Amino acid sequence: MSFDVGAFLLQTVPFAQTLGIxxxxxxxxxxxxxxPDRADLHNHVGGPHAGAMFTLAESASGAAMLTVFGDQLxxxxxxxxxxxxxxxxxxxxxxxxxxWLLGDRDAVVAELDAGRRPEFxxxxxxxxxxxxxxxxxxxSWTLRPNR
Structure with a gap:
């Protein structure tokens, strides 16, 4: 990947930056x-809130996805x-x-080339x-073709 995916995600998804990911x-x-372990991210039992963990996981999935499909933006x-x-x-x-990305790059790009919305x-x-x-x-992700 020719750009810093983590920095790109933090810039384009400010909530991830707010959480300190x-x-x-x-x-x-x-x-x-x-x-990070921050009191303002805790739930009622003192651990990370489920919503914060979800955002962390979704951010990781987005980064893994962008390393393979960032050239399609x-x-x-x-x-x-x-x-x-x-x-x-x-x-x-x-x-x-x-x-970890589970999709196959060639198959996803072929669907995109055919004008369809690939899913992976x-x-x-x-x-x-x-x-x-x-x-x-x-x-589950899709690449929505620009119209």
Whole structure:
């Protein structure tokens, strides 16, 4: 990717910046980002709020997606279509999200070339500092062709 995907996302999605999300690793179809442990992001039991963890996970999925399809931004807008989230364990402290693109670039671009809206998924795991998976997500994305 020829541009800083993490910086791009923080600029274009100000809410992620408000939460203090930090992008640690962004490479071909893969991203890792962190949510700091801040009292203003906590829920009623002292851990990160589910909404903050969701935003962290969606941000990681967007970064993983952009590493593969960022070169298509001049002709299509990436949009999250939906997600399946599962909160597995109580999260405490700083959490990190790790995302993997599940879609095939060639198939997605071929659909876009044909004038259709391709759809593909990104898988995300959110972990506590000790590596325990506390939340999983699958985010479904589309590339909406510019008209």
């Amino acid at each position: 930090v992008f640690d690793k962004v490479e071909d179809g893969y991203a890792v980002c962190r949510l 001049s002709r299509a807008v990436p949009l999250a279509m939906g997600s399946q989230v599962r909160y597995l364990k109580l999260a405490m402290g700083e959490v990190a999200a790790e995302a 998924d990104v898988r995300v795991e959110v972990k506590n500092a000790d590596g325990t998976v506390v939340c999983t997500l699958t985010v």
